[in-house]
């Protein structure tokens with residue numbers, strides 16, 4: 001069995017936070033183990049919880065059509081979420097749930113080793129662009145340790161707010177050139193604390 005399948009089997013029975021009490025099925029993620037691009041959403045919704053698969057409801061259908069705009073199918077990328085079990089009533093994930101689940105996401109990134117991580121929505125953005133505002137940084141990329149991080153709105157937001165559709169679609173269309181120009185993207189600056197080492 002592949003390392004990713006083994007990991008996902010562990011995630012499927014995870015009890016690190018209370019969300020396991022409410023879920024029908026955990027939703028570890030799916031796609032290619034050698035994917036170049038990883039999409040990270042927020043949390044499974046009702047459809048995902050029923051099927052144990054990420055982004056299979058209306059937001060997922062829209063994500064599929066966004067992928068098709070750049071000639072990709074979901075099997076060619078990896079799709080997962082910040083938290084792997086559905087919060088009851090689709091409430092926002094709590095900080096302790098996000099922290100408890102973070103280790104799984106880090107291990108998935110380590111195994112898949114993507115060139116590009118696309119954050120979908122605020123929660124996923126906050127993990128990789130802490131303290132930033134999505135409306136300011138969406139459509140922009142940062143390179144750190146050889147991975148490009150790219151923030152986009154959540155597809156569900158564009159379903160609810162028609163005016164975001166154009167924005168999310170334009171941001172999706174930038175992905176092929178981002179990958180092609182990976183070398184040209186500026187490395188993120190070290191944190192000020194690190195700079196102070198040289199004072």
Ligand code: URA
Nearest residue numbers: 041042043044054055
């Ligand atoms: N929204 C998400 O953030 N993730 C899913 O898997 C489905 C909807």
